[in-house]
Amino acid sequence: MIFIETLVYVVRDGRVLLIRKKRGLGAGYYNGVGGKVEEGEDVVSAAVRECREEVGITPKNLEWMGLLEFWNYEDGRVESVHFVHVFLAREFDGVPRESDEAEPVWFGVNEVPYDNMWSDDVMWLPKVLSGKKVYARFDFDHWRLIGGQVFELVRST
Numbered sequence: 001m002i003f004i005e006t007l008v009y010v011v012r013d014g015r016v017l018l019i020r021k022k023r024g025l026g027a028g029y030y031n032g033v034g035g036k037v038e039e040g041e042d043v044v045s046a047a048v049r050e051c052r053e054e055v056g057i058t059p060k061n062l063e064w065m066g067l068l069e070f071w072n073y074e075d076g077r078v079e080s081v082h083f084v085h086v087f088l089a090r091e092f093d094g095v096p097r098e099s100d101e102a103e104p105v106w107f108g109v110n111e112v113p114y115d116n117m118w119s120d121d122v123m124w125l126p127k128v129l130s131g132k133k134v135y136a137r138f139d140f141d142h143w144r145l146i147g148g149q150v151f152e153l154v155r156s157t
């Protein structure tokens with residue numbers, strides 16, 4: 001199975017908005033706001049929709065910060081591949097509120113709870129929060145991280 005997904009990190013006043021995911025894959029972990037891109041939807045529209053659905057806010061002027069690939073293997077075979085577009089939003093409308101999927105929580109950008117997040121996050125999210133664009137690929141065995149590489153993207157002139 002191949003999935004196109006989004007992750008949005010809303011940043012304001014030195015803090016970043018994360019969600020504590022309440023159900024599904026990664027439940028209990030803190031993460032950015034996001035989910036699967038639906039049939040016929042573009043990635044920016046999907047990112048905005050997920051923010052509205054999960055925490056009731058509308059992010060504005062999304063800045064594309066990179067692409068992550070998550071390859072999950074089960075019994076030596078590829079079980080799923082996830083292409084995740086990462087965005088920063090420095091502006092938004094609305095007030096974050098809890099939903100049945102997610103509890104929104106603000107953290108200082110230097111106090112992100114990496115011990116309670118997907119174990120790949122500490123390898124790339126600090127770069128994104130400091131304004132760097134990234135490409136990364138991570139391999140998992142039954143969703144346990146077994147390897148990965150992170151690259152900073154720089155624009156060539």
Ligand SMILES: Nc1ncnc2c1[nH]c(=O)n2[C@H]1C[C@H](O)[C@@H](COP(=O)(O)OP(=O)(O)OP(=O)(O)O)O1
Nearest residue numbers: 005006007024025033034035036070084118120121
């Ligand atoms: N390893 C890792 N690190 C960081 N972020 C993620 C992962 N694996 C992931 O799946 N994710 C992110 C990527 C996506 O933003 C979400 C996936 O959310 P999911 O709940 O599967 O998608 P929804 O569309 O919201 O879910 P349903 O509506 O299908 O329940 O996690």
